[in-house]
Amino acid sequence: MANDTSVLHQDYVVRAREMLLQMEQGNEEESARLLDELVRLREDSLFRELGKLTRDFHDALNNFRLDSRIADIAEHEIPDARDRLSYVITMTEQAANRTLSAIEDSLPACEALEAQGEALKTRWARFTRREMDAQDFRVLAHDMETFLDAASRDLPRLHENLQDVLMAQGFQDLTGQIIRRVISLVEELERNLVELVRISGQKLLPPEKEAKPDVGVGVHGPAVPGLDTGTVSGQDEVDDLLSSLGF
Amino acid sequence: MRSGPATGPVEFHREAGLDKNIKILIVDDFSTMRRIIKNLLRDLGYNNTSEADDGLTALPMLQSSSFDLLITDWNMPGMQGIDLLRAVRADPKLSALPVMMVTAEQKREQIIEAAKAGVNGYIVKPFTAQTLKEKLEKIFERVEAK
Numbered sequence: 001m002a003n004d005t006s007v008l009h010q011d012y013v014v015r016a017r018e019m020l021l022q023m024e025q026g027n028e029e030e031s032a033r034l035l036d037e038l039v040r041l042r043e044d045s046l047f048r049e050l051g052k053l054t055r056d057f058h059d060a061l062n063n064f065r066l067d068s069r070i071a072d073i074a075e076h077e078i079p080d081a082r083d084r085l086s087y088v089i090t091m092t093e094q095a096a097n098r099t100l101s102a103i104e105d106s107l108p109a110c111e112a113l114e115a116q117g118e119a120l121k122t123r124w125a126r127f128t129r130r131e132m133d134a135q136d137f138r139v140l141a142h143d144m145e146t147f148l149d150a151a152s153r154d155l156p157r158l159h160e161n162l163q164d165v166l167m168a169q170g171f172q173d174l175t176g177q178i179i180r181r182v183i184s185l186v187e188e189l190e191r192n193l194v195e196l197v198r199i200s201g202q203k204l205l206p207p208e209k210e211a212k213p214d215v216g217v218g219v220h221g222p223a224v225p226g227l228d229t230g231t232v233s234g235q236d237e238v239d240d241l242l243s244s245l246g247f
Numbered sequence: 248m249r250s251g252p253a254t255g256p257v258e259f260h261r262e263a264g265l266d267k268n269i270k271i272l273i274v275d276d277f278s279t280m281r282r283i284i285k286n287l288l289r290d291l292g293y294n295n296t297s298e299a300d301d302g303l304t305a306l307p308m309l310q311s312s313s314f315d316l317l318i319t320d321w322n323m324p325g326m327q328g329i330d331l332l333r334a335v336r337a338d339p340k341l342s343a344l345p346v347m348m349v350t351a352e353q354k355r356e357q358i359i360e361a362a363k364a365g366v367n368g369y370i371v372k373p374f375t376a377q378t379l380k381e382k383l384e385k386i387f388e389r390v391e392a393k
Binding site for chain 1: 279359
């Protein structure tokens with residue numbers, strides 16, 4: 001480039017000197033021709049500059065595509081991610097409340113069974129040591145029956161509550177999948193921002209190809225209400241769809 | 248124990264005729280979900296369960312040991328559930344293995360895709376213990392009918 005400029009410079013100098021000489025000698029025709037040549041040289045370098053500008057403009061447009069991906073993230077995917085994260089809060093809250101309710105319902109029943117069982121055990125020991133008269137034994141037998149009734153009534157409830165606590169833990173899988181998806185968005189945003197800083201820091205360099213992260217073919221994760229379309233809304237619809245397919 | 252109301256705990260112990268000792272492989276990348284399914288199965292009387300965290304670890308287990316049922320998630324790193332299902336159907340030794348998907352994937356086209364790939368049951372998360380029980384029974388009924 002520097003070499004080009006000095007060659008060009010040399011061309012100007014040679015012609016300008018020659019033109020001056022021809023003018024001083026009154027050779028008008030030749031000096032006009034040299035002036036024309038100088039103008040043409042000037043135009044050539046203008047075109048070269050214009051060509052360079054065009055190329056820069058083209059590169060800048062390419063880089064602008066990267067900017068538009070960032071705009072797309074800012075406009076659509078960040079609000080989308082925010083809604084998904086809000087849904088995570090809702091789900092974790094529901095799971096925590098479901099667990100706490102099951103525990104609150106279970107603890108009093110546990111404590112009652114524990115206390116009654118302990119009291120009966122003491123009295124049963126008295127009976128086996130033959131320290132109990134017939135009247136006390138009749139009361140013991142009655143209390144024993146009441147206890148067994150309570151046990152067969154409350155234990156299935158405790159079982160149900162424990163199963164509820166078990167099922168509530170499913171939130172970890174579902175929210176985990178949603179959070180993973182948001183993390184991959186954040187990673188993409190980070191890559192794009194780094195690229196943007198690189199472009200504005202150095203002069204326009206050809207952009208690297210920026211591909212959307214591969215989140216796996218045909219995998220969507222848990223459906224978030226109001227965000228995901230084309231999903232079924234529960235097991236009943238799955239069953240209907242499958243039975244329509246001959247299942 | 249009580250019987251009947253849908254709100255009650257799901258009872259497994261009163262099943263007639265089904266072999267409770269069948270060998271079941273549970274595949275999910277989230278260990279919490281594997282534990283949930285494992286505990287539900289135990290509650291239903293099925294204690295002979297193994298676990299794998301994706302299709303790549305599950306497939307060799309299926310090939311080297313005779314499982315009677317595969318319960319798998321869809322969205323997993325490594326090898327996804329749908330690909331595991333296809334690999335099972337493509338393997339002459341495993342092709343008849345009953346496969347149930349338990350997944351959060353609930354796009355219509357995905358359910359159709361799984362059906363085409365030969366899934367035997369499809370449960371969407373979050374699911375209930377009752378749903379798991381019903382779908383298992385349905386699978387076993389069909390296996391026994393064959």
